[in-house]
Amino acid sequence: MGVIHVTDRTGQRHTLEAVEGWRVMEIIRDWGLPIEGLCGGACECATCHVFVSEGWVDKLYPATDEEEDQLDTVVTKPNSRLSCQILWSPELDGLEVTLAPTGE
């Protein structure tokens, strides 16, 4: 068991119980925070874009080419990731992410 911390687009920080083997996008969506996840986690839409807090970026598996291609379709920062491509495991207990803004 463990948690992730998610800051939403209004700046409010939520601590969510995480489930091993779930994608971070799924954890965020399951707790009802506004994350679209349009393609359902297929790495095809970039609507689950998050910024990963400092200190955590290097603990994640690096983005695949497929994920980088999708990140091309949003306005990124160096710490941008797609949360559907982060599989939660106990090593990620306390993972801190911020939901990226979406265009209108």
Place this chain on the structure above:
Amino acid sequence: MTDHIETDVVIIGAGPVGLFAVFELGLLDIKCHLIDILPKVGGQCAELYPEKPIYDIPGFPMVTGQGLVDNLMSQIEPFNATFHLNEMVESLEVLGTPEAPLFRVKTSENGTTFTCKAVIIAAGGGSFQPKKPPIDNIEAYEGTSVFYAVRKMEMFRNKKVLIVGGGDSALDWTVNLQPIAKRLTLLHRRDAFRAAPHTVEKMRSLVAAGDMDLHLGQVSALKGNNHVLEGAVVRKDDGSEHLVDCDVMLPFFGLTMKLGPIGEWGLNLHENLIPVDTEKFETNVPGIFAIGDINTYPGKLKLILSGFHEGALAAQKVHRYVYPEKRLLFQYTTSSTSLQKKLGVAA
């Protein structure tokens, strides 16, 4: 020119669920027209994940998104549905009564109007629209200096054009607009492009020859006055910023889905989904049905197979609206000669 079409049913959305509804309606002798905003059929399956394998379609241990769409198209072929692609339904007007519904549907692009006895909304996540980058105040420049598509190339003659993105649209328009633009700048977040290699090569040679500029980074702000763009602030990964001088910006960030005009048709909505009953999948407006990902009801699962089931049940009720005098006999394609005739497979 404005066309007017009279038909039994208009299906909004030509994704897998809309396509299969053609089959279920066709077996009941109900004619339909499908409208989709994309230039091709298949919805998300064809647009978002054509190559991705799907494992939960009954009877198919594995099928790709495009494979499923192709199979559905051949399955519904006997019913000769008419497709109106590249068109978005703009308005849906109720003309009839709850007992004898009649609707007028109007599309935006060609202004085609339809009169029909039932409408089936199978619009998935809504209509595909260009993804807008979250840049402060970008709305102020939309339509004057910021465009998400190129309708007339001439508009960009002698302009300082900034194209943003790394996919096919961004690269295609880069090489197409470069000869007529005063100066063209391509901006992308990294020095790798997912566009077709020969287009990328062409862009690289233009850059090497000094005929255009390539910048790496992201637009962080727009500069301008009174809806007229003067420049874009570009932030690099190291945090440094510089200004790119430009009159127009063309961001090509792919497509996303928005509910769009559906929200304005007087239907009950719950978190951008359309509540329906689970007997007929009808909305709060008699004669308007919602099937597939766009609907919601207790226990709803957003699965393609659920949408197929919903279409089959909705078709039963649609039959009552289209043929109020006819009794509907439940039949199987395995045994009914009349169904087999419709499918063109009767012995």
